[in-house]
Amino acid sequence: MSTTDQSNQTHFGFKNVDKSQKASMVAEVFHSVAAKYDVMNDLMSMGIHRLWKRFTIDCSGARAGHKVLDLAGGTGDLTARFSRIVGERGQVVLADINNAMLKVGRDKLRDKGIVSNVEYVQANAEALPFPDNHFDIITIAFGLRNVTDKDKALASMYRVLKPGGRLLVLEFSKPTNELVSKAYDSYSFNLLPKIGQLVANDADSYQYLAESIRMHPDQETLKGMMDAAGFEQTSYHNLTGGIVAMHRGYKF
Amino acid sequence: MPAAQLVTAALETFINSVLQLDEQSQQRLLPLAEKQLCVELQEFPWPITFVFSDRIDLLVNSDAQADCLMRLSVQTLPQLQDNSQLTQLIQDRKLELIGDIHVAQSFSLLLKELDIDWEEQLARYTGDVVAHQSMQLFKSAQQQFSTRMQSFGSMLSEGALQEKRIAVAALEVKAFNQQVNDLRADTARLEAHLNQLFIHKK
Numbered sequence: 001m002s003t004t005d006q007s008n009q010t011h012f013g014f015k016n017v018d019k020s021q022k023a024s025m026v027a028e029v030f031h032s033v034a035a036k037y038d039v040m041n042d043l044m045s046m047g048i049h050r051l052w053k054r055f056t057i058d059c060s061g062a063r064a065g066h067k068v069l070d071l072a073g074g075t076g077d078l079t080a081r082f083s084r085i086v087g088e089r090g091q092v093v094l095a096d097i098n099n100a101m102l103k104v105g106r107d108k109l110r111d112k113g114i115v116s117n118v119e120y121v122q123a124n125a126e127a128l129p130f131p132d133n134h135f136d137i138i139t140i141a142f143g144l145r146n147v148t149d150k151d152k153a154l155a156s157m158y159r160v161l162k163p164g165g166r167l168l169v170l171e172f173s174k175p176t177n178e179l180v181s182k183a184y185d186s187y188s189f190n191l192l193p194k195i196g197q198l199v200a201n202d203a204d205s206y207q208y209l210a211e212s213i214r215m216h217p218d219q220e221t222l223k224g225m226m227d228a229a230g231f232e233q234t235s236y237h238n239l240t241g242g243i244v245a246m247h248r249g250y251k252f
Numbered sequence: 253m254p255a256a257q258l259v260t261a262a263l264e265t266f267i268n269s270v271l272q273l274d275e276q277s278q279q280r281l282l283p284l285a286e287k288q289l290c291v292e293l294q295e296f297p298w299p300i301t302f303v304f305s306d307r308i309d310l311l312v313n314s315d316a317q318a319d320c321l322m323r324l325s326v327q328t329l330p331q332l333q334d335n336s337q338l339t340q341l342i343q344d345r346k347l348e349l350i351g352d353i354h355v356a357q358s359f360s361l362l363l364k365e366l367d368i369d370w371e372e373q374l375a376r377y378t379g380d381v382v383a384h385q386s387m388q389l390f391k392s393a394q395q396q397f398s399t400r401m402q403s404f405g406s407m408l409s410e411g412a413l414q415e416k417r418i419a420v421a422a423l424e425v426k427a428f429n430q431q432v433n434d435l436r437a438d439t440a441r442l443e444a445h446l447n448q449l450f451i452h453k454k
Contacts, residue, residue: 051254058256063316084305084307085303085309085311087305088285089286
């Protein structure tokens with residue numbers, strides 16, 4: 001799970017840090033990469049992250065009038081698309097714990113003319129500031145692994161989800177093929193920090209990214225955590241050989 | 253790599269690029285706003301849902317209930333442009349339609365009334381004069397091609413009908429069909445007479 005053996009310790013990449021420190025350390029990482037976040041995502045994944053996000057939206061069952069929470073929404077890729085799908089009668093809340101990311105997302109969406117049905121909230125996933133049974137859909141794309149207490153965050157998401165609603169977790173996971181796994185390890189520990197240094201002038205943040213992916217629960221563990229939080233009919237779908245997995249769970 | 257998402261992403265970019273070339277398409281998208289149309293093509297492995305707003309978003313395998321579901325073959329697609337054909341296509345079992353028919357009709361209208369001023373689009377890159385001359389040249393070439401194709405067609409048809417006599421004229425086919433229909437009616441009458449005779453004999 002998310003915590004190490006000592007209950008007040010947690011992972012920050014491969015390091016063990018005090019739970020109280022992790023949020024600010026993650027915040028520092030994202031403050032540093034916010035401006036170059038989209039460019040780096042495209043570079044690192046060769047644009048495939050857009051297809052993974054499309055897949056998540058395809059699985060969301062979103063339609064006009066729905067209320068959607070795009071948690072750890074970063075620069076708003078999912079929000080932009082959800083905003084068009086839910087229309088004027090619906091609402092999309094782009095929430096992120098990091099103010100810098102939220103600001104980049106807000107500027108980007110406003111530049112695209114997406115304003116009427118999107119709200120921006122700086123929020124911690126572990127204590128969501130929304131009423132119970134409020135959202136039809138919650139998505140968290142590439143955000144859960146940065147959360148300090150993942151079980152608490154899943155419980156918080158369960159609380160604000162309407163009965164009949166669904167949670168979609170898109171996150172890096174464990175490659176299913178040994179060869180892919182080795183190639184992926186080599187890429188993320190050798191090449192990724194160098195790309196980070198070259199483009200964002202920040203190798204450490206991308207070293208953290210690679211480490212945090214390895215420390216994130218694998219497919220079955222995360223499914224178990226969702227079950228434990230109360231979600232039903234939980235399932236996952238491996239994408240690109242398990243490099244990424246999309247977990248889905250319902251609240252009934 | 254999610255192949256379905258790659259295909260729909262490319263298709264979505266193409267559709268929206270084409271729509272952007274026609275300024276009026278925004279207006280024609282209005283009646284479809286917030287609607288979803290699911291299209292299941294027999295030749296395509298995944299159902300595609302068209303989500304309408306100020307543009308079109310495509311979803312694949314979406315489990316959201318669409319306002320309208322259309323099941324058809326790729327061959328039937330061009331006929332969708334004609335709004336008045338929808339009912340006929342349903343009767344001919346070429347199109348299965350479930351849900352709000354107005355969504356299908358508005359979508360059909362959107363395709364039918366798509367009007368792209370190619371000369372204006374070209375002028376953005378080449379200037380007015382070159383664009384105008386290029387389009388005139390293209391139109392004249394197109395007309396010449398069409399005229400030549402027509403005369404080639406009539407030459408072929410005359411050759412087959414008059415000289416080689418390997419095909420029959422439409423009127424001859426019609427007369428033959430009439431003769432077959434008459435024969436069918438005569439046979440049916442004869443069958444009815446025979447049946448009556450058998451009944452009396454018993």
